[in-house]
Amino acid sequence: MQGQMEPITEDEIKTIILRIKKAKSPGEDGITGQHLKYLVYQHEPFLKILEFFFNQLLNNPRHLQDCKKLFRFRALLIPKKTGGFRPVSCESMILAVFSSCLKTRLMQQIKIHDHQFCFKSGGITHALARVESFKAQGKTLTLADCTNAYQAIDQNALIHSLQLNGVNSLFVEYYRTYLDTRSCKYADKITSGCPAGSSTSSMAFAGALTDVITAMEAKGYQLTVFADDIQISHDQNVDKDVVLQELAALLQPLGLELALNKCSSTQDGGEITFLGQTFSQSSTVSLAERMTAKIDKCLKVLDASPITNHQKYLLLRSVVLPKVNYAPLVDFAPKIPQDGFGNQYGLIDQKVFKYASDLFAVKDLSETEQADFFTNSASKGGLEMVVPSLYYDFMQAQQKAVLAGKCGVFKALRKEYLNTLQDHPGVPAIGYAINNFTYLTDNELFDLIKHRFQVLNKELDSESKCLLCGKKMTAQHEIRCNRNAGIRTVRHDYMVNRILTKIDHHRHPRPVDKAHGNLPSSDKLEKPDIEFQYKNATYVLDVTFAVEANICNAFKGKILKYGGTYGDNRVIPLVLRYNGTVYEKSMNMLTTFLPEITDSFLSKHCCLAVARANEEAKLHYTSLITNALHEGTIATKQGQRDRQATGRRAPRAPPGLEGVGARQEGEAQGNAGSDGLGVTVDN
Incomplete structure (x- = not known):
């Protein structure tokens, strides 16, 4: 040629x-x-x-x-x-x-x-x-x-x-x-x-x-x-x-x-x-027995590794599981039913789910709940693990297609299985964050797990109170507390930085700030987050988190705030829910103007932002509690002296910290350090 x-x-x-x-x-x-x-x-x-x-x-x-x-x-x-x-x-x-x-x-x-x-x-x-x-x-x-x-x-x-x-x-x-x-x-x-x-x-x-x-x-x-x-x-x-x-x-x-x-x-x-x-020629007809021995060995090695729980999970999902989950694709043994998981590979599924449950400290889940959490689609709050028993029928069908010369794509097989699973509207899509190779500390990992199950179950300990504002600790309160503006800034800035690096460089994205000389001429301090070019015109994007009840108003409010400066049709309000999903109108605008910013990308980093914010919040809480306990102890001692001298009562402690001043200083600081929050958190 x-x-x-x-x-x-x-x-x-x-x-x-x-x-x-x-x-x-x-x-x-x-x-x-x-x-x-x-x-x-x-x-x-x-x-x-x-x-x-x-x-x-x-x-x-x-x-x-x-x-x-x-x-x-x-x-x-x-x-x-x-x-x-x-x-x-x-x-x-x-x-x-x-x-x-x-x-x-x-x-x-x-x-x-x-x-x-x-x-x-x-x-x-x-x-x-x-x-x-x-x-x-x-x-x-x-x-x-x-x-x-x-x-x-x-x-x-x-x-x-x-x-x-x-x-x-x-x-x-x-x-x-x-x-x-x-x-x-x-x-x-x-x-x-x-x-x-x-x-x-x-x-x-x-x-x-x-x-x-x-x-x-x-x-x-x-x-x-x-x-x-x-x-x-x-x-x-x-x-x-x-x-x-x-x-x-x-x-x-x-x-x-x-x-x-x-x-x-x-x-x-x-x-x-x-x-x-x-x-x-004489090997066992079914591969299940060999795969069970292999998973036992792999889990033992993984468990002994001196790494974080998140790193163990990533190795479980990307290295250990592929050593065994392919077996139904190549196995020619007849299906032998077992209680619980449907066939002879069920024991492998149980071992994997048990190990992952221990890693995540997820207690008291039924077999059905385990299967839903670990194998469901990331968009439905799952982790998309491919296990041999639950995928058995789909893999066997794929095997027949392959041998008939129809080499199907495994992604289609996975999609077919995921479509059979239950949807959970509003549940945080933490799988996008946990399955990513971005490093998560154990605390950040547990925060994401807790975040997912709190929203799913919609219940918390009725006695838990926020240490900053004293209000009941309802689901997601830690990341919405009105006394926690600094942590909201951490979460917001994380999302802005990730989006800024993702936008195609041909669009000339840059932050809106004094250093880039693109601040709006208005005397007000408010400004959008990102400026970019689309068809030779300047557009701006502004990121915000909102609860469902306020999400529509948050979207309209951004257009109202910046429309006078840039034009209503050149403002993209990116409104994110705390569960990692994007407001539909925001997603429609992104599809038109910034197609490289996908919903899965936003879900992943939204969950990571929430985890980072929770970790910052806990550090902030710990610092406040330690200082408050220390100052409260001093204030109590001083108050006792004042009362003895004047008969007046000492000032009240901050909301949620009532009575801490009566404790001994060493005991109080020791208790605060034991859990990092001054409250019981079941990780």
Whole structure:
């Protein structure tokens, strides 16, 4: 195929950069994804420079020789369990972005076999389901191990594979020059293989294996391949050594060799480990037993970790659960009902819910209430945990679709399940905050949990009183107390700062303040929070929190306050409820003028703002109580002396602190320090 490739655009580059994970390792230059994200938001010409540079490389591969430092790799040597090391190439983050742009174009041209799963969404799960299906049919499972596949593959074979696939000649020239130009600390000239850390190289490698997979399946074998891991399913009467010899002959032209001493098979009572799962001809039909043992081990390790409860929860949700919750997607055992959770995976759900309940100190929840809280949608006050028992029927249906060649998207499966669950209007959407990797202290975590269940249950201890104003501590009073204006400012400013960083830099967002010289001309102190540009006109946004009864008036009040200065149609009142939801009229305006500010983004940070405000409030309360107790003790002693001298009564203590002056100073301060609030809080 000749001619220029589709140009790379600014929007494409921006999307790729913003999706870079924080944990992605940088190359030899030390530039991380966070550096690139900063430049995207803070340096407007950056994307335009990258766009020009990338298109020059794309259409003029000879320019690669002029920027050799870009193709310097940082080599990492990862120890293998079986001995030796697995080399991984960490490329420059800028090159990684360029490679991602190329990958989208290469995917449209290169032929990847249907049974090569490394570029499919949910590929590991789909591959395991395929192998489980062959095992259920009584097939022998054989696993081939290539010796250093990525390092050993012949570069000419890679180029030849691209040419046979009819890939654009410019890309072929680019890739040839790329392989010739790359270098690392240990080798100025790399003569074989391709970088295992490069997305384009992984795709070229997968394309080179296409003919091998096709040839093996033409012989009557069924292959399941993930990158360089090759699993062959075959009849029990076919010797595994014959299968491996036939595969080795097909791999030889690519420069690949099998490590026969590391190949394995379920034949003759053996077992294989493919993509982290062990298979044997005599292994248990259901995976539930193995998954139960695995969850026990993981929870034990997690519980012993010296980290916060929030960090334990994040690891539970993102690391531990994925080790077991995929099982119904690949399990071919018949469903065995159990009491409580519906099938043999119910015990895993119970263990996970029990552990999470202990982490969050959520007591006395029934099984139904646990399932609702931990698995419901974040928009309904849940945490969206995917557990194997409650998702069992949906996963089994997905499994059948996958094996029928209809590779559905897991997000659709999750959405289908969440739609079956109960809605809880008005309940704080704390899942957006808790599931985020923003650090939460244990106090902030417990505040969010308490906030959610107080609103849901609409009840509090009738004896609890606010220590600032003396009023009854109804749900949400801590964050609405009229004596707590400083804490409201903390909450408000947190939201303004988060929104300010989220607004697209092309809109030129900036705070309205003296430093930016954009204060309204009015003599009044009131001002909106943020100014931005939309279609060459200046708009302003103002953030406020409101209770449901006042939410409409709060919206109209902002327009009335700033409409005279900026124009009614250029004022966006962002009215937030304390449960993390956005007033519908505010959301409609955001959708029109600031579509990047989504409801989920606001819910997440609204809950975080409430948590931060509660934490500030508790520190403030503690300080006030300690001072009041200290001063009250002194005042009591002084009052006793005054009464003895004059007979007059001592002044009354502040609301909610009556009688504290009669306590001994040391005892009073000790009691205040024991719970941080002077009231009993069941965390």
